[in-house]
Amino acid sequence: MNKNYPIYQTTFIDDMRSLVEEAAQNFPDSIAISYKDKPSDKTVQKVTFTQWRDDVRHLGTALIANGLREENIAIVGENSYGWCCAFFAVMAIGSVTVPVDKELPIEDIDGIITTTGCKAVIYGRTAESKVKELLQKGGLTSAKLLVAIDSAPSIDKDTLGKKELTTIAALETQGEERYKGGDNAYYDYKIDVTKLASIVFTSGTTGKGKGVMLSQANICLDMTLGMYNFDITRKTLHVLPPHHTFGSTVNYVGHLSQGCEVYISSGLKYVSDEIREQQPTHLILVPAFLEVMNRKIWTTARKTGKEGLLKVMMKVSDALRKVGIDLRKKLFGSVLAAFGGKLELVICGGAKLDEEIIKTFDSLGITILNGYGITECAPLISANRNKYRKPGSVGTPILACRVKIDNPDENGEGEICVKGPNVMLGYYNNPEATAEVFDKEGFFHTGDYGKLDEEGWIYITGRKKNLIILSNGKNVYPEEIEAELQKVEGVSEVVVYAGESRVQKDKITIVAEIFPDADFLADKGITDAQRYFEDQIKVVNAKMPSYKAVKRVKLREVEFKKNTSRKITRFSIDKTID
Numbered sequence: 089m090n091k092n093y094p095i096y097q098t099t100f101i102d103d104m105r106s107l108v109e110e111a112a113q114n115f116p117d118s119i120a121i122s123y124k125d126k127p128s129d130k131t132v133q134k135v136t137f138t139q140w141r142d143d144v145r146h147l148g149t150a151l152i153a154n155g156l157r158e159e160n161i162a163i164v165g166e167n168s169y170g171w172c173c174a175f176f177a178v179m180a181i182g183s184v185t186v187p188v189d190k191e192l193p194i195e196d197i198d199g200i201i202t203t204t205g206c207k208a209v210i211y212g213r214t215a216e217s218k219v220k221e222l223l224q225k226g227g228l229t230s231a232k233l234l235v236a237i238d239s240a241p242s243i244d245k246d247t248l249g250k251k252e253l254t255t256i257a258a259l260e261t262q263g264e265e266r267y268k269g270g271d272n273a274y275y276d277y278k279i280d281v282t283k284l285a286s287i288v289f290t291s292g293t294t295g296k297g298k299g300v301m302l303s304q305a306n307i308c309l310d311m312t313l314g315m316y317n318f319d320i321t322r323k324t325l326h327v328l329p330p331h332h333t334f335g336s337t338v339n340y341v342g343h344l345s346q347g348c349e350v351y352i353s354s355g356l357k358y359v360s361d362e363i364r365e366q367q368p369t370h371l372i373l374v375p376a377f378l379e380v381m382n383r384k385i386w387t388t389a390r391k392t393g394k395e396g397l398l399k400v401m402m403k404v405s406d407a408l409r410k411v412g413i414d415l416r417k418k419l420f421g422s423v424l425a426a427f428g429g430k431l432e433l434v435i436c437g438g439a440k441l442d443e444e445i446i447k448t449f450d451s452l453g454i455t456i457l458n459g460y461g462i463t464e465c466a467p468l469i470s471a472n473r474n475k476y477r478k479p480g481s482v483g484t485p486i487l488a489c490r491v492k493i494d495n496p497d498e499n500g501e502g503e504i505c506v507k508g509p510n511v512m513l514g515y516y517n518n519p520e521a522t523a524e525v526f527d528k529e530g531f532f533h534t535g536d537y538g539k540l541d542e543e544g545w546i547y548i549t550g551r552k553k554n555l556i557i558l559s560n561g562k563n564v565y566p567e568e569i570e571a572e573l574q575k576v577e578g579v580s581e582v583v584v585y586a587g588e589s590r591v592q593k594d595k596i597t598i599v600a601e602i603f604p605d606a607d608f609l610a611d612k613g614i615t616d617a618q619r620y621f622e623d624q625i626k627v628v629n630a631k632m633p634s635y636k637a638v639k640r641v642k643l644r645e646v647e648f649k650k651n652t653s654r655k656i657t658r659f660s661i662d663k664t665i666d
Contacts, residue, residue, distance in 0.1 A: 367431075
């Protein structure tokens with residue numbers, strides 16, 4: 089723990105085009121992006137920073153030649169090298185990216201693309217069927233050009249109408265020919281970093297999302313100022329959806345600007361094998377991934393009869409570290425091998441993370457830096473640092489980012505508000521919603537409740553929209569109770585909410601809905617899960633004020649519905665209790 093160690097060296101990012109150019113100059117022959125064409129492939133494709141620069145430049149040159157300068161362009165599909173090139177090329181020519189979640193219903197995809205007036209749609213293979221269906225139904229009316237990220241699009245010409253169809257590869261070839269022939273349009277353009285550069289639709293775990301408008305200054309400064317606080321390692325594995333800012337800004341903008349290799353995952357079901365095979369030295373994750381990783385550690389230990397031994401070894405190791413002896417790599421080599429054997433660091437954000445998980449990984453030899461971000465802030469607001477962390481906190485604000493607590497209560501808790509160069513321009517075509525979240529001083533109201541300590545560290549209590557207000561006026565933050573219940577063995581997932589009675593409309597009942605860990609229950613021989621969890625929750629209730637006590641335990645047979653960021657969509661939960 090060191091309060092005063094200096095900020096790390098980082099590369100200042102002016103705009104997306106200069107980021108790509110400077111990375112190629114600084115790390116010309118280093119690997120920028122690696123990936124597999126197919127998950128079953130043995131060969132890993134590796135792209136140097138020089139090649140990546142050329143591909144982005146040639147794609148950008150071709151997009152300009154097709155009349156797409158300063159236009160809105162949608163990118164929809166799975167994470168891929170083509171997705172990455174499109175993201176940078178679009179902004180490098182002064183156009184606006186509209187990243188779209190490929191998992192959305194086709195009506196929502198069409199709504200986002202049409203509402204934002206996208207003149208082109210760049211799509212991956214997993215989105216092709218939806219693109220086809222929309223064309224057949226007369227959708228995508230604003231688009232003039234369709235660009236397949238994969239090399240063999242299979243859309244019939246009959247459904248295209250007056251739209252043109254091409255591929256990323258064809259555009260890059262076209263752009264390369266034009267550039268070598270003297271077309272310098274890609275460089276002969278001054279980028280206005282304050283203008284709209286990306287419209288990112290929020291994940292909407294509590295309802296429909298809004299279009300967050302970000303400039304290149306928002307994105308680039310967020311990563312420049314944020315990266316001063318991190319000492320990232322040389323290789324990461326990109327597992328998050330790219331259409332969210334955590335996936336695009338942090339994983340791509342932040343890492344590529346620093347010369348870090350980004351291996352693009354082939355999908356969620358391949359992540360465990362990829363981590364072992366690719367041996368990343370750090371990861372960028374949301375809590376759901378770490379919760380699964382933590383569960384696997386203890387499930388494996390339990391099934392091999394080594395759970396007790398592992399706990400003892402961790403205590404012994406922690407004690408030795410206090411006197412300067414660190415034997416974690418030797419003691420826990422078999423555990424760390426499941427994560428490739430080289431994993432040193434995990435930067436985690438997007439939701440609250442159980443402190444016990446942080447302690448577990450630290451005891452094993454993997455540092456977890458918990459942070460805080462929101463799409464409207466491009467997204468990073470704060471983070472713990474490599475050598476200075478506070479339990480329960482999401483860290484200190486990044487440089488130039490001011491944080492205040494609005495209307496704090498007697499405990500200093502209130503709504504977290506942010507002001508800085510990373511804060512959005514506003515919500516797309518929604519001035520009313522924009523006005524609602526900015527106060528007279530220009531602070532953005534995040535909708536998150538929390539507090540600041542005397543040193544300015546942020547502690548998050550919960551979401552404003554999830555807040556339970558009891559008849560006696562007491563406030564209950566579901567996330568606080570969930571954090572305690574997550575510690576109960578056998579809890580795989582849990583959501584706490586105010587149960588809605590059909591009979592007594594005004595009666596509020598605090599409900600804990602649990603998706604059990606079936607393996608744990610089976611290993612322990614627990615046959616009456618309802619009684620087991622009710623008994624465990626009585627223990628938890630005894631540690632909390634009576635008004636926060638869980639009154640009803642509800643078990644579910646399937647995991648909670650989630651969005652592509654692996655956040656539980658609370659609005660989809662049936663909260664009726666009788």
